[in-house]
Amino acid sequence: MGLFTGTASYYRQYRAPIPESVVAVLDAAAGQARPRRLLDLGTGTGLVLQALLGRVDDIIGVDADADMLAEAEKALRPALDADTRLQLVHARAEEFTAPPGWQAELVTICRAFHWLDQQTVLARLDAQVAPQGAVAIFADSSPWSSPAPWKAAVRAVVQDFLGEQRRAGSGVWHLHDQPFSDILRESVFSDVEEVTVPVRRTRNTESIIGYLHSTSFAAPHLFGERLDDFDNAIRHRLADLADTDTFVDDNQFRIVIGRRPPHTPGQSA
Template identity: 60%
Template sequence: MLAAAESALRPQLPEGSSLSLVQSTAEDFTPPAGWQAELVTICRAFHWLDQAAVLTLLDEQVAPDGVVAIFGDNSFWVAGSPWKEAVRDVVKSFLGEERRAGAGTFQHHNRPYSEIMEESPFNEVEEVRVPVHRTWTAESILGYLYSTSFAAPHLFGDRLKEFEAAVKNRLTDFSASDIFPEENEFLIRLGRRGRK
């Protein structure tokens, strides 16, 4: 992912700009001395973090008028369209009914992220919803699935090729042209420092 970020970001930088990409957990990240972020984004990963600890650490790492943005959209697991439901059913047929996550099964967070943020230094929270239209192909669907914890490649063991074939075969029921439209929505929670 760092290599992908490098190749996407480097050409976009103005002359003389610098770019540093660091591999670290959010809990262990230490910024360069004297540097503070204007914006920190956490997308589809907040549920993996020690949420209160990370928000507390960010209080030291984010500029006084900076923003923490926590956002995500609906995963394929919650479906929302017939072709996504079919893909989820194929995943279940290979890995079981329960949604995988890491070494166990997925446990949905029991509190809204906005509520967690309101208990942090970034306690002025604004929610913004952004509709998203995407167009997928069988290959991009598989790429997405492999980036998730519920369908990571290692979970399939020696059945990975069989899984790929099953997904592609099932998708032919929904498109002869290998085009799969998706209507989704990002929920963005913007946290700023406010009342203490």
């Protein structure tokens, strides 16, 4: 099974949209050239693409999970205006090749870079990014690593059911300890800018359960016949923490933007 097998519907419904404050950073990184072409790797259900609709003219979203792309298609196609082109491509980021002559002003990789063969992806992007284009790698923090009481309680329930080690689909999570900014500096996109954007969300119990089932560490298939038991255990644990069923999620997006240094010409496609 893949990392996100069975999670697509949960991902579309329960993952929070990309905040406008993050969209503003991405919009600025794309520059002013027209047409504005956007390449989103690990596009999932299209949350980044949806956030940038109206700001780009030509969009390619790439994902290795066909179910995720089906959710993206349902959400995005009806929202397109007549002048915006959208292609959704079922492929691994490490194997995707843009159409001849097509180069992106902005590449986005949201909540996905840690899953990729990073050096391979960045090397392939050299031919697929316009000379003045940018690569933006960004994510908010996982509840797995947060000390917030309700997130720690949720994590404990997951560990009760699946073991102490964080799962990653059918395997276990392996921490990537090299900062993404350093990885970009070792690539052709070595002119690096870092931006941190705080975000506050409010969740309830059912949205927390839905979010958990959108993740690789609590995907529904991991629980087998104990899925309902898990969901009820989360409900009971959270009920002990809040009478109003309201849980504040103080989080932040860390955005790393890489460009070619000014003296380095871009390759042609």
